[in-house]
Amino acid sequence: MPYCTVDEATDYLGAILDKGAWINASSEDKQSALDQATIEIDCLRLKGRKTDPGQANAFPRYPDTAVPDDVKRACAYEALEILKNRDNPRLEARRQGVKSVTLGSVSETYEGTYGHGLLSRYARQIMARYVTEVVRIR
Secondary structure (H helix, E strand, C coil), X not given: CCCCCHHHHHHHHHHCCCCHHHHHCCHHHHHHHHHHHHHHHHCCCECCXXXXXXXXXXXXXXXXXXXXXXXXXXXXXHHHHHHHCCCCHHHHHHHCCCCEEEEXXXXXXXXXXXXXXXXXXXXXXXXXXXXXXXXXXX
């Protein structure tokens, strides 16, 4: 279950100037983007632990009993970026581990790696307070 509903996401995205991909998407595509955004958020290395070890998603985190509004907002922003980039061949190449492409005399090199993080810079900024760089192994 995604962190926010289509209606909540529409409200969160109301202030975003470049939201055409959201407005033009079908209800089914919006729902799928929110589902994928939730999965991407859940794949982050998060601080703390789930409130209930049996809960499906990573949030809420202990001691919270509800998903924080800023996590819902991050989910909406990430869903928008997923819709905006779903047909982006460069992004797909990076997902597959491509580091550079050369076609004739033109080349393109990708910095860093893709696949461990969020597409939306707004979502990354929001989620930064929940993400840890250190993972303790017992």
